[in-house]
Amino acid sequence: MARIEWDASFSVHNAAMDDQHKKWLEIFNTLHEVMTGTGTSSLTTITAQSLTEMYDYARNHFRSEEEYLAQLNYPDLIAHRRLHRDFENKIYRYTREIEEGKILLNTNLLKIIRQWLVEHILSEDKKYSAFARQALAPAR
């Protein structure tokens, strides 16, 4: 499984959101490196820390994105917000379980996180991007 490189196909045509998505993918890549690059006994601590960082960043990004969507009067804000909360809960649970030694951060878990990130940006966030482009287009 590879890192995720941001490219124009991820763009939601809003500089602030694109920047936050870039940073978010970077955090994922760090998580990926932590998992693939270390074999020490402190791995549990490091992965729990990296997941916590992912959780904190995701929360901040979601708040900021939801504010932007509210300003846009985005009609699907409630459903979109629900997807954000689901992801937060999922990451929170994984972090707790790793800390408690119930699960390990493995390729499978990374794959789940990776897939969520990529799909969320490429399909869900793209929807508000399309809406914004149409809503903000000059009337003819």
Ligand SMILES: [Fe+2]
């Ligand atoms: Fe989103």
Ligand SMILES: [Fe+2]
């Ligand atoms: Fe987003």
